[in-house]
Amino acid sequence: MTATGHVMSSSPGTTDSTAPRWRYDPQPRRPDWGIHGTTFKNISKQTPIRIAPLPAQATLCLQQGPFTATPLVVPGERVLTGQPIAVDTGGTRIHASVTGRVSAVGLRPVPGPQPTRAPCVVIQREGDEEWHESCEPVADPSRLAPAEVCRRIAAAGIVGLGGALYPTARKLAPGVPIRALLVNGVECEPWITCDEVLLRERAASVIAGARIAMHALGAAHAVIAVEGDMPEARVAVHDALQAAGDSGIGLAVVTAKYPAGGERQLVQLLTGEEVPAGGLPRDLGYVVQNAGTLAAIATLFRSGEPLVARIVTVTGNGVAAPGNFEARIGTPLRQLVDLAGGYRYPPTRLLMGGPMMGWALPDDDLAVTKATNCLVAATAAELAPPRPEMPCIRCGECVQTCPARLLPHELHAALRRGDYATLAALALDACIECGCCDYVCPSAIPLTARFVAARRQDAAEPDAPS
Ligand code: SF4
Ligand code: SF4
Structure with missing residues (x-):
């Protein structure tokens, strides 16, 4: 398959009488921007997703993207898994990711662009896992009004798992007609594979989440975009679409080039249209959702579980057994390093995310947040120290x-x-x-x-x- 924007299946060019007209143009597009860098994805995608054991202690960061949630619990309180423990002004909640007792509510170090502290709720796990009574599945989400779907998604704490953590419910209520949902499975950072393994192993769940999101948006069409260097994910999505028999959802393969997974860049690659400066994809009639976010929506309606876990890539030659782990939010990063076989050498650098847009971490004494897509323990050979800066030679x-x-x-x-x-x-x-x-x-x-x-x-x- 060529590594370009190319439709693999389905026909999102069809329209119905109620949806804004949209026709997917399958013309291959080769972006003239971006870089073809070395990728290190093979290191972490050789094994299936592993479920990380429940942590003894979960540290839940109350800062989600642009919002900071207000705690609903106090130290000493017993909490059940899935119980709301904080809520922000937009109604997006944060939930206990383990059953236990709140041991602290206060500032703790959290991953970020700089060493920083943020409000957190710390829970010590106690006894067997019990799920909170609010965790109820919905047999047929298409029978709910779109506003009710969005209310439930906010109440379940679902935010953009690509890293931005923007509240998903807000994106699914854009207030303007939407032509198509664009599903972002394009994971262009060179180390991260959490979305790729998700699509490879749980494509049906992403498709189920896409259908619910389309219902909330009133969108008749969706396109699931994967990169050209994800052959197994591409086949899995293709097969799942065939099995689902859904002609409103298509599959596109886009250039394996960084940053093809950026929201604006993906809109351009898939539609040929450019999001205007200062604008958003919705201004063109598109909403972009990360594949992991859609899988979380499917889990919510299928099983009633709010967002209490996510897939984290733990990689780099600094760990003995890199892989992808489904971990509860709040799990100590050190526990994930141990699951990945522990450090082989003292890592030269620890990064959360990738080397292009990720954050350097001071150490692994931090916890998984909803934004933690990847932990890289890199050796000197993998991430060379910066070269000395020289004057600009205006090479262009x-x-x-x-x-x-x-x-x-x-x-x-x-x-x-x-x-x-x-x-x-x-x-x-x-x-x-x-x-x-x-x-x-x-x-x-x-x-x-x-x-x-x-x-x-x-x-x-x-x-x-x-
Ligand atoms: S960091 Fe900013 S200026 Fe540099 S290439 Fe990316 S968008 Fe352009
Ligand atoms: S024009 Fe200057 S700043 Fe830009 S790449 Fe060349 S040397 Fe670097």
Whole structure:
């Protein structure tokens, strides 16, 4: 199969009388942006998903994407698995991931772009697992009103598992007509395989979740996108679609190129349309959902379980037996390292996510959050230390690779001058922080880190000159 945007099955070009018209254009698209870097996916996808044992202690971070939830429990309280323990202002909940007793509510170190602490609820596991009474399955979600589907998804704490943690219920109630649901199975970071193994082993669950999401959106069509270097996942999705006999859901194979899995980039690859600067896919009539998120929706309605677990890739030659583990939220990262055979060598670097957009971790004394898609224990050979920075030679490589069509070298020059007007004119705020410009820069200029810092400073100082 060619590694391009190419429909494999089904015919999402058909329309019904109620849905906005949409026709999927199967014209292969080769993005002129991004990078074909070395991938390390084979290290972790050789074995089936393993279920991690319940942790003795679960540390549940109350920060979910842009929102911080308010705790509903106090220290000493007994909680059951699936019981709501916190809720944010939008109604998205966080649930006990084990049965036990709350031992603390307070600040704890959490994974993040910088070493940081956030409010957490800590639960010590006690006794046998008991599920909370609110965990009830729904036999036929299509009989529920779309608003009720969204209410249940928020109440189940389901957020975008691709890493952004944006509340899924909000994305499924966009307030505008939606032409198609785009299912993101494109896992373009070079180490992460949690979505690939999910699609390989549980494609029917992703499809079931997609159907529920389509019902919530009122969308007649969906396309499940996988990368060209995921042959087993592609076959599994194809077979599951055939078995389901659902002509409203198609399969597309997109270029194995980073960052094809970015939301805007995926819309462009699948539809040929570009999300306008400052806009969202819904402005074009699309909603993008991660494959893992849709599987979580299917689990909710099939078994009643809220989001209390996720698949985590534990990889890198720094661990003895890399693989993918379905772990309860709050599981200590150290426990997952032990399940992956423990450290072979003292790892040079620990990363959460991938090397392109992930975060360096100070150590493994942290817990799985809903955003923890991957833990990399890398050796020196796998992640070389940064080269010394040299002056820009204006080679234009960063411009060629930028998926947001920016001028990274000009942005960097403006940043050095403190020229905020030029930074705004060059659309620094459109940078998706993908790291492609760093990757190709022969002068080893840490462009992305500087752009991220500048954006953060700008957000902290809204009155900065512009
Ligand atoms: S890739 Fe690096 S050296 Fe080349 S133009 Fe961009 S910033 Fe300058
Ligand atoms: S400028 Fe931003 S969007 Fe463009 S390549 Fe660099 S990090 Fe990616």
